[in-house]
Amino acid sequence: MSREIAIALAGNPNSGKSTLFNALTGARQSVGNWPGVTVEKKTGRLKAQSDCQLVDLPGIYSLAAGSVDEIVARDYLVSGEPSLILNIVDGTNLERNLYLTTQLCELGLPVVVAVNMMDVVKRTGDRIDLERLAAELSCPVLPVSALLGEGLDALTAALLQGIRGELPLPQPRTFPAAIESALADIADLIRPVAPSVPGERSRLIALFERDAHEMERLQLPAGVSSAIEERISRVEAEFDDDAVSLIGQERYQAIQRLLASSRLEHGRGQLTVSDRIDLVVTNRILALPIFAVVMFLVYYLSVSTVGGWWTDWANDGLFGDGFFFLGRGREAYDEKFEEFELAEMSIESFEEEAEAAGLEAEAATDLVSEVILFGESGEEEDRFPVTHADYLAALDVEEPDPAAFGPWVPGVPVLVEQALEAGNVSGWLHDLVLDGIVAGVGAVLGFVPQMLVLFFFLALLEACGYMARIAFVMDRIFRSFGLSGTSFIPMLVSTGCAVPGVMAARTIENERDRRLTVATAPFMPCGAKLPVIALIAGALFADAWWVAPSAYFASIAAILISGIVLKKFRAFAGDAAPFVLELPSYRLPRPGDVLRSMLERAWSFIKRAGSIILLAQVFVWFATSYGWADGAVRAVEQDQSFLAVLGSAVSWIFAPLGWGHWQAVVATITGLIAKENVVGTFGTLYGGFAEVSESGWEIWANMRVHFTALSAYSFLLFNLLCLPCFAAIGAIRREMNSARWTLFAIGYQTGFAYVVSLIFYQLGAMFSGTGSIIGFIVALALLGVMLYLLLRPNPNRRPALATARS
Amino acid sequence: MKTLAEVQIGDRVQVRRLHGTDQVKRRLLSMGITKGTQIELRKVAPLGDPLELTVRGYELSLRRADAGCVEVD
Numbered sequence: 001m002s003r004e005i006a007i008a009l010a011g012n013p014n015s016g017k018s019t020l021f022n023a024l025t026g027a028r029q030s031v032g033n034w035p036g037v038t039v040e041k042k043t044g045r046l047k048a049q050s051d052c053q054l055v056d057l058p059g060i061y062s063l064a065a066g067s068v069d070e071i072v073a074r075d076y077l078v079s080g081e082p083s084l085i086l087n088i089v090d091g092t093n094l095e096r097n098l099y100l101t102t103q104l105c106e107l108g109l110p111v112v113v114a115v116n117m118m119d120v121v122k123r124t125g126d127r128i129d130l131e132r133l134a135a136e137l138s139c140p141v142l143p144v145s146a147l148l149g150e151g152l153d154a155l156t157a158a159l160l161q162g163i164r165g166e167l168p169l170p171q172p173r174t175f176p177a178a179i180e181s182a183l184a185d186i187a188d189l190i191r192p193v194a195p196s197v198p199g200e201r202s203r204l205i206a207l208f209e210r211d212a213h214e215m216e217r218l219q220l221p222a223g224v225s226s227a228i229e230e231r232i233s234r235v236e237a238e239f240d241d242d243a244v245s246l247i248g249q250e251r252y253q254a255i256q257r258l259l260a261s262s263r264l265e266h267g268r269g270q271l272t273v274s275d276r277i278d279l280v281v282t283n284r285i286l287a288l289p290i291f292a293v294v295m296f297l298v299y300y301l302s303v304s305t306v307g308g309w310w311t312d313w314a315n316d317g318l319f320g321d322g323f324f325f326l327g328r329g330r331e332a333y334d335e336k337f338e339e340f341e342l343a344e345m346s347i348e349s350f351e352e353e354a355e356a357a358g359l360e361a362e363a364a365t366d367l368v369s370e371v372i373l374f375g376e377s378g379e380e381e382d383r384f385p386v387t388h389a390d391y392l393a394a395l396d397v398e399e400p401d402p403a404a405f406g407p408w409v410p411g412v413p414v415l416v417e418q419a420l421e422a423g424n425v426s427g428w429l430h431d432l433v434l435d436g437i438v439a440g441v442g443a444v445l446g447f448v449p450q451m452l453v454l455f456f457f458l459a460l461l462e463a464c465g466y467m468a469r470i471a472f473v474m475d476r477i478f479r480s481f482g483l484s485g486t487s488f489i490p491m492l493v494s495t496g497c498a499v500p501g502v503m504a505a506r507t508i509e510n511e512r513d514r515r516l517t518v519a520t521a522p523f524m525p526c527g528a529k530l531p532v533i534a535l536i537a538g539a540l541f542a543d544a545w546w547v548a549p550s551a552y553f554a555s556i557a558a559i560l561i562s563g564i565v566l567k568k569f570r571a572f573a574g575d576a577a578p579f580v581l582e583l584p585s586y587r588l589p590r591p592g593d594v595l596r597s598m599l600e601r602a603w604s605f606i607k608r609a610g611s612i613i614l615l616a617q618v619f620v621w622f623a624t625s626y627g628w629a630d631g632a633v634r635a636v637e638q639d640q641s642f643l644a645v646l647g648s649a650v651s652w653i654f655a656p657l658g659w660g661h662w663q664a665v666v667a668t669i670t671g672l673i674a675k676e677n678v679v680g681t682f683g684t685l686y687g688g689f690a691e692v693s694e695s696g697w698e699i700w701a702n703m704r705v706h707f708t709a710l711s712a713y714s715f716l717l718f719n720l721l722c723l724p725c726f727a728a729i730g731a732i733r734r735e736m737n738s739a740r741w742t743l744f745a746i747g748y749q750t751g752f753a754y755v756v757s758l759i760f761y762q763l764g765a766m767f768s769g770t771g772s773i774i775g776f777i778v779a780l781a782l783l784g785v786m787l788y789l790l791l792r793p794n795p796n797r798r799p800a801l802a803t804a805r806s
Numbered sequence: 807m808k809t810l811a812e813v814q815i816g817d818r819v820q821v822r823r824l825h826g827t828d829q830v831k832r833r834l835l836s837m838g839i840t841k842g843t844q845i846e847l848r849k850v851a852p853l854g855d856p857l858e859l860t861v862r863g864y865e866l867s868l869r870r871a872d873a874g875c876v877e878v879d
Contacts, residue, residue: 062836066829095862096838210828241841244828248835249842278865287852472867476853479869578830578872580837583858583865 005052005163006081010073010104011088012097013059013509014465014584016116019593020088020146021056024156031600033737034058034072039511048156052163055082061096063103063202064211068511071213077107078199084162085111086155091121091128091143092585094263098255101137102173106205108198110167111139112158118143118151124272132262139170147590172201173254179246182235183208189227194218208232209244274465274585282469282583291473294466299492302454302500310449319442322402322410329406336400343397345371350391364388413438431625431635432618440617443673444610447499447727451602454493454500458507459597461489463589467507471581481560482567484510484579487517491559494524498724501526502731503605510579516563516572518735519745522724523558525551528675532719535679539700540712547713551720558721558752565789566748573794609730616726620673624666638684643669656775657718657754658711658761668718674725710768714761721753759783810845810857810873818846819878826875838862839876 011017022029025044034041042056057076058069076082087104089097094115104111115121115130134141140158144151161167174180183204190207197203206214207228215225232243239246281290301307317323324330346369353369354361361367365388373382386394402408410418416438420430461467467486475485486508494501501521508514525533530548537547566572623643627636638644647662647669654660667681686702707715723729723746733742762779765771813819821843824831838861839845846860856869 062832064832064836066832093862093864096864099836099838209832241823242828242831244831244835245824245841248831249840252838252840252843282849282851282858284849284852468867472851472856472858473853475867475869476851476855479855578826578833578875579856579869580833580872581856581867582837583867585865 005049005083007046007052007054007084007086007159007163008057008073008077008082009054009086009088010057010077010100011059012061012090012093012100012582014582015059015088015090015097016146017056017059017088018597019590020114020116020144021054022593022596023146023149023152025054029600031604034076039069039072040506046156046159049160049163052159054086060100062100064206064209066211066213069509074213077104077109078197078202082109084159084167085109086114086159087111088114088116088146091115091117092124092126094128094259095252095255098258099251102251102254103202105137105139105170106172106199106202108169108200108202110162111137111170112155112162112167113137113139113141114144114151114155115141116144116146119145119148126263129262133258136258136262137170138168140167147587173251175247175250178235178238179208179250182231185231186228189224189231190218190220193220193224205247208235209247272585274587277586278469278583281466282472287469287473291470294461295470295489295492298454298457298461298489299496302450302457302493302496307450307453308496310453311446314449315442315446317409318411319413319438319446320411322408322414324402324405325407325409329402329408333400333402333405336405340397340399342371343394345373346386346390346394350386350388350394361391412442428635432622435625436618436621437614439621440614443617443727444606444613444730447497448602448606450497451500451503451605452598454504455598455601456594458489458504458601459594460589462507462597463587463594465584465586468581468583472583475579475581479579481563482572483516483563484508484513485581486510487513487521490517490521491524494521494526497526497528498522498524498728499605499609499731502728502735503601505735506601512572515736515741516566518732519566519748520559520562522728522732522745522749523555523562523721525555525720526675526724528725529720531676531679532671533716535682536712536716539703540707540709547716551716554717554756555720558756561786561790562748562752565786568789568792568794605731605734608734609727612730612733613726616729617673620670620726624670638666638681654718656762656778657757658714658765659707661706663706664715668715668722671719672723672725674727675719678719710761710764714757714764717760718753718757721756722750724749755782755786759786807877808879810847810859810868810876810878811870813845813847813878815847815849818844820844821876822879823877824875825877830872830875834872834876837866838864839866845876845878 009017009021021042021044024046026047028047028050029042029044032041032043033039039058044054044056046052046054055076057073060067060070060073063070063074063077077085085104085107087101089101101111101113113134115128115133121128130141130143140161142151142155142158144155146152158167175183183201186204186207187200203214203218207218210229210232220228235246236242241249280286313323324333349369349371350364350367351361354364354367357364357367359367367388369386371384371386372380413434417430417434420433425433458467461470467489470488471485473485474488478485478487487505489507490501490504492501493504498521501524502518505514505517505521508517529551533548533551537543541547620643623646624638624641625635626633627641627645629636629640643666644662647665651660651662651665654665659665663682663685666685667678670681671678682703686706703712724732729742729746732745733739736742736745758775759779759782762771762775763783766776766779810819810821821839821841823841824834824839843861848858848860848865850857851867856867857873859866859868859873
C-alpha cells in the first residue's frame with residue numbers, strides 16, 4: 001500500500017484559509033492539536049481524491065518570526081511528510097501575503113498558489129496578470145474565491161498534478177551577490193556536519209538570519225557556529241545593516257518588482273465599504289459604546305437568555321425529570337405543582353407540631369402549626385398558619401402528573417430509571433448508572449447548548465473581522481496586567497460560566513497569553529458561585545450589601561495580581577516579539593463556516609473535556625454516597641461517607657484559614673462538581689435533614705455555630721478562588737493540551753486561594769483580638785512574598801522596550 | 807531619532823531603520839515593515855494605545871512601545 005499523500009495548506013491569518021479548507025475537504029475533517037502545544041491541527045480528506053490529506057497549518061505571516069504557530073508550521077513543512085504545499089494568498093493584499101510565499105518556495109517542495117478573494121479584487125478595480133505572476137514565481141498561480149466556491153476545480157486539478165509529481169520545484173529568489181556568496185560559504189561550512197536536505201536553501205537562509213530554532217535543530221559544533229557568525233558579520237558590515245533586516249528587505253523588494261510587472265491596474269484610492277464601517281466602529285468616541293453594546297449582546301444572548309434557557313432545559317429537562325414539548329402546558333403545571341409543594345409543607349409542619357404535642361394529626365382539631373417559606377439563599381420569604389381543616393385539605397392534594405398538562409417528554413434519567421427497573425438491575429448498579437454516569441453525562445452535555453450559542457457568536461465575530469477590533473479597543477487595559485486585548489472575551493464570558501470562558505481562549509493568538517488567560521479566567525465569579533456568595537452573605541452578614549461586590553472585587557483582583565505576578569516568570573514572560581495585530585477588512589461571513597466552527601468547538605469540548613468531567617463526577621458520587629459501615633462498603637448518609645472520612649482527615653489543613661471542620665471541607669469538595677453544590681451540602685450537613693428542599697432549610701443558625709464572620713468570609717474567598725468545578729478543569733485540560741499545564745493551573749489557583757484566605761483570616765483574627773502570634777507572622781511573611789512578586793521589576797523585560805520609550 | 811510612536815494622526819512617514827532584537831525585527835518584517843516602507847498613522851485606540859497604521863495597503867495595529875522600535879523620517 002502506498003503511503004498516504006499529504007498536502008500542507010499554508011497562508012496568512014485572515015486570508016480565507018479555513019473557508020478554502022472547508023471547500024476542498026467538505027465534511028471529512030478531523031480536529032486535534034499539534035503535539036505538545038495549544039495550537040489546533042485540522043486535517044481533512046480532499047473531496048477529489050480521498051486518499052489525499054489536506055493538513056491545515058496555523059495561520060502565519062512568516063516562517064521565521066519565532067512564534068509557536070510558525071515553529072509548528074515550519075517543523076511540519078520540513079518533516080518530509082507533506083509532498084506539496086498549497087499556499088493561499090489574499091488577492092486584496094498581495095504584497096504582504098507573498099512574503100510567506102517567497103519563504104515557502106525555498107523549502108524544496110512543489111508549491112501551488114491560490115489567489116483568494118478574486119471577486120473582491122475585481123470589485124476594487126485591481127487587475128492582476130496571474131500568468132505573469134506564475135511565470136515569475138515558477139509555480140502554478142490560480143484565482144479562486146473560496147467564499148463563492150469559484151475556481152476550485154482548476155485548483156484541484158493543479159493539486160492532483162502536483163501529487164502525481166508533475167509540477168516543477170519553484171525557483172527561489174536570488175539575493176544580491178554578497179548574500180548569495182555568504183549562503184554558499186555557510187553551505188560549505190555545514191556540509192561536513194549536516195547532510196543536505198531538499199529544503200537546503202531555506203535552512204541556509206535561516207542560519208544566515210541566526211534563527212535560534214534552526215541552530216538548535218542542527219546542533220552545529222562550536223567551530224562551525226563561530227565561522228558562520230564571522231561570515232554573517234562580514235556581510236552586515238558591508239551593507240551596514242543586520243542580516244534579518246537585509247533578508248526581509250530583499251524579499252519585499254523582490255515582491256514589489258514582481259507586482260510592478262504583474263499588476264496591470266491598481267484601483268485604490270476611494271474608501272472601501274470596510275473602511276467606512278471602520279470609521280464608525282473604531283471611532284475614538286463611538287468605539288467604546290458600540291463595543292459595549294456588542295459585548296452586552298453576546299453576553300446577554302449566550303449566557304443570560306438563549307444560551308441560559310437551553311442550558312436550563314438540558315439540565316432540568318433533558319437530564320432532569322423531563323420537559324414539555326415546546327413548553328406547552330408548563331405554566332399550568334407549575335401552578336399545580338406549587339400548590340402541591342405547599343400542601344406537602346403544610347402536612348409536614350402540621351404532623352411535626354402534632355407529634356410534638358403528643359397528638360394524632362388526624363384528630364388534632366384545635367392544633368395550628370406554621371409554615372415558613374425560605375428564599376434561595378435561606379432568607380425568610382413568607383409564613384402562614386396551618387389549621388386542622390387546612391391539613392385535611394392538603395392531604396387530598398395529589399401530585400400533578402405533567403403528562404396531563406401538555407405534551408410531556410420524560411428526561412433521560414427518568415427513561416434510564418424505567419429501563420433499569422424493568423431490567424431488575426441490582427441496587428448499586430442502578431445507582432451507579434443513574435447518579436454516577438447519567439448525572440455525569442448530563443453535566444457534560446448540559447454545558448453544550450450554552451456553548452453552541454457562544455461559539456456561534458465567537459465564530460461570527462472572528463469571521464466578520466470585529467474580533468480584532470475588540471482586541472484593538474481593549475488592549476490598553478489588559479496589557480497593564482500582562483495580557484492583551486484578546487483576553488477580554490474569555491474573561492467576560494467567565495463571569496457567566498468558566499467552561500465556555502476557558503474555551504473562548506481559543507481565539508487568543510499568542511500561546512502564552514492563551515495559557516495565562518486559561519489559568520486565570522476561572523477566578524471570575526461564575527453564575528454557580530453566586531448562591532455560595534448569597535448563602536454566606538445571608539447566614540453571617542445579615543445580607544449586607546457589600547458582600548457580593550467585595551467577592552467580585554476579590555476575584556478581579558486575583559486575576560490582576562496573577563497576571564502581573566505570573567508574567568514575570570519565564571514560562572509566561574511576554575513574547576520576545578512585539579504584539580502585532582492585523583485589523584482585517586470587514587467581511588460577510590459564510591454561514592456554513594460559522595456553523596462548522598461552532599460545532600467543531602462544541603464537539604472538541606465534549607470529546608476532550610468530557611472524559612475528565614465524567615470520571616470525576618462518578619468518583620465524587622461514589623465517595624459521597626458510600627461509606628464503610630458494618631464491616632462492608634455500603635450506601636450511607638453523607639455524614640458517614642468516604643468523603644466525610646476524607647474531609648475529617650484533611651480538615652487540619654484548613655484550620656489556619658479558620659474553618660478546619662470536616663463539613664466545610666466536604667462542602668468544598670462537593671463544590672467541585674458544581675460550585676452551587678456547596679450550598680446544598682451545607683443544607684445537608686448543617687441542617688441535619690436527610691433531605692433538604694431548596695426553599696426550606698434553617699441552616700443559618702447552625703452555620704453561626706461553626707463559623708465566625710471572619711472564617712465564613714475566608715471560606716467564601718477560598719471557594720471563589722480555588723480550583724474550579726470539574727467541568728472547568730476539563731475545559732482547562734482541553735485548552736492547555738497538557739497534563740502538566742493543567743495541573744499547574746489548578747495548583748496555582750488552589751495555592752493562591754489558600755494563601756489569600758490565610759492572610760485574610762490570620763490578619764483579621766489578629767485585629768479582632770483572637771489571633772495567634774504564629775499565624776500573624778506567617779500571614780505577614782506570605783503577604784510580603786506576594787508583594788515582592790507583585791512589585792519586583794520584570795526580569796524578562798525585553799531591552800528594546802526600555803529604549804523605545806520616549 | 808524620530809520613531810513611529812511620535813507620529814501624528816494622518817501623517818505619512820517612511821521607515822528608515824528597525825531597532826530592537828532580532829525577534830522584534832522578524833515580527834515587524836513579517837508584517838511588512840521594512841526600510842523604505844510608507845506608513846500612515848490612521849488612528850489611535852480610544853484609550854490612547856495601540857496605534858492603527860496603514861502598511862502596504864492593509865491595517866495593522868501596533869502598541870506604542872513597539873512602534874518605538876521603528877525609526878522613521
